[in-house]
Amino acid sequence: MLPHKITQYLHNIFRKNETNLHILNYLFWECTQRCNLHCLHCGSDCIADAKTPDMPFEDFLQAILPLKDAYEPDSITVAITGGEPLLRKDLPQCGKTLRKHGFRWGIVTNGYAYNAEIHAKLLSAGMGAVTLSLDGFEESHNWLRANQNSFSHAVKALDLITSSDRLFYDVVTCVHQRNIRELESFKEFLISKHVKAWRLFTIAPIGRAAARSELRLTTEDLHFLMDFIAKARADKRIDTKFSCEAYVGNYETKVRDCYFFCRAGINIASVLIDGSISACPNINRHFVQGNIYRDAFLDVWHKRFEVMRNREWTKTGICSACKKHKYCNGGAMHLWNEQQDGIMLCINKELSAGKT
Amino acid sequence: MEKFITKKRKILRNIFRGLSLTSIAFVFQACYGIERDFGNDILVEGVVTTRGNKPIEGIKVSYDNSLQYELTDSEGKYSFYTYKAELNMKFEDIDSIQNGLFLPQEMLVHITANRVKLNVKLDAAP
Numbered sequence: 001m002l003p004h005k006i007t008q009y010l011h012n013i014f015r016k017n018e019t020n021l022h023i024l025n026y027l028f029w030e031c032t033q034r035c036n037l038h039c040l041h042c043g044s045d046c047i048a049d050a051k052t053p054d055m056p057f058e059d060f061l062q063a064i065l066p067l068k069d070a071y072e073p074d075s076i077t078v079a080i081t082g083g084e085p086l087l088r089k090d091l092p093q094c095g096k097t098l099r100k101h102g103f104r105w106g107i108v109t110n111g112y113a114y115n116a117e118i119h120a121k122l123l124s125a126g127m128g129a130v131t132l133s134l135d136g137f138e139e140s141h142n143w144l145r146a147n148q149n150s151f152s153h154a155v156k157a158l159d160l161i162t163s164s165d166r167l168f169y170d171v172v173t174c175v176h177q178r179n180i181r182e183l184e185s186f187k188e189f190l191i192s193k194h195v196k197a198w199r200l201f202t203i204a205p206i207g208r209a210a211a212r213s214e215l216r217l218t219t220e221d222l223h224f225l226m227d228f229i230a231k232a233r234a235d236k237r238i239d240t241k242f243s244c245e246a247y248v249g250n251y252e253t254k255v256r257d258c259y260f261f262c263r264a265g266i267n268i269a270s271v272l273i274d275g276s277i278s279a280c281p282n283i284n285r286h287f288v289q290g291n292i293y294r295d296a297f298l299d300v301w302h303k304r305f306e307v308m309r310n311r312e313w314t315k316t317g318i319c320s321a322c323k324k325h326k327y328c329n330g331g332a333m334h335l336w337n338e339q340q341d342g343i344m345l346c347i348n349k350e351l352s353a354g355k356t
Numbered sequence: 357m358e359k360f361i362t363k364k365r366k367i368l369r370n371i372f373r374g375l376s377l378t379s380i381a382f383v384f385q386a387c388y389g390i391e392r393d394f395g396n397d398i399l400v401e402g403v404v405t406t407r408g409n410k411p412i413e414g415i416k417v418s419y420d421n422s423l424q425y426e427l428t429d430s431e432g433k434y435s436f437y438t439y440k441a442e443l444n445m446k447f448e449d450i451d452s453i454q455n456g457l458f459l460p461q462e463m464l465v466h467i468t469a470n471r472v473k474l475n476v477k478l479d480a481a482p
Binding site (some may be wrong): 010013014017018020025026028077079081096100104105106107110115116117119120121123124125126130131141147163166168169170197199201243244245258261262263264267268280281282303327332334 | 362365366368369372375384385386387388389390391392393394396397399420423424425426434435437438439
């Protein structure tokens with residue numbers, strides 16, 4: 001095994017090369033802003049009756065079809081998100097059309113509307129991947145999701161998803177002060193449900209979560225979470241990982257497969273509900289790079305996104321004198337706001353502050 | 357010149373791919389997104405007609421007692437994705453007399469390509 005400093009150095013070269021190449025292989029489509037839940041932490045602030053209507057599928061399709069000339073469509077994963085994508089009645093048809101054009105696709109869902117019928121339809125439509133939100137046991141999950149039936153619905157969805165040999169899937173859990181102490185027993189629950197992959201998040205102070213301090217983890221909680229993930233990874237009973245939301249210093253590679261690398265605008269793009277072209281949907285809309293209703297998507301991808309491909313500007317605020325900046329490159333894009341005057345929070349800094 | 361630089365970068369990329377021994381560094385997942393799908397699947401499609409080549413709408417096309425099924429459209433067309441290389445396919449008239457009455461048909465299909473065309477003719481019920 002190479003020493004950590006050498007592998008981190010090599011990773012930096014790799015990251016720079018990937019940035020220069022900026023090959024698109026991950027595309028979010030924010031197909032709706034409607035949602036059947038009203039989660040306390042929603043980064044998109046979605047509601048049941050969104051003001052912006054769902055994007056017609058044909059608009060999205062026409063915008064992305066030129067990608068087939070530039071890339072192998074099979075190498076591009078379309079992550080259909082929202083809102084709750086299952087609220088779109090035409091979702092299977094959208095997916096099947098994408099698949100027939102060669103694109104891979106899947107959904108990010110809260111599972112509330114996921115039943116046997118829709119499961120079968122989505123599989124028939126060539127869906128290859130699902131991410132399901134499950135935020136702990138019934139009490140914790142229902143509290144965060146603000147719905148007393150959300151846990152039971154999500155577990156039914158989980159049973160269907162895990163029953164499929166075709167799907168690539170994972171469960172994501174947003175960790176907060178109310179559920180962090182139940183992670184160990186929740187891990188056993190997921191294993192009993194035959195879940196193979198589990199991703200854990202903290203909750204970023206954006207959208208509705210910005211106003212709820214109890215959703216933020218303390219420094220002690222963060223250490224607990226990192227140690228928990230590292231231990232779960234070591235026992236290999238379930239593929240557990242910390243999401244790629246932040247650089248975590250000495251915990252890097254202990255809590256996920258590879259070093260932190262925010263690929264927003266480097267390998268990841270999105271088409272948002274109003275046609276805006278950006279990277280991950282949770283990134284501040286100030287960073288929008290174009291719009292499919294005025295710009296050619298591929299032109300925007302090739303010629304813009306400079307703000308995400310050259311992140312020297314992130315050396316500001318708490319990052320300005322930080323020696324770790326060369327590793328994190330300014331952290332995750334969704335933690336920067338329109339002022340661009342400092343990252344909202346740095347998990348590595350919080351972890352370091354808690355060192356005894 | 358730009359093409360040369362891009363080629364160089366792609367070579368460097370492949371070196372990294374080789375050095376990492378796995379594809380871990382390349383098989384990333386956006387932080388709020390799904391896993392990448394590298395599964396193999398097969399598109400099965402076709403047309404269901406009468407013996408006289410008239411398309412039949414509303415025929416249920418299913419396989420292996422799975423939950424998955426499709427209904428043929430007004431042109432008798434159906435299509436679905438599956439990952440299975442061997443299917444016991446069933447074609448059933450489930451809408452009673454609405455589009456005529458037809459006898460069910462079953463067939464074992466071995467799939468060797470990633471796209472299969474399977475047209476079926478159904479016999480009218482006596």
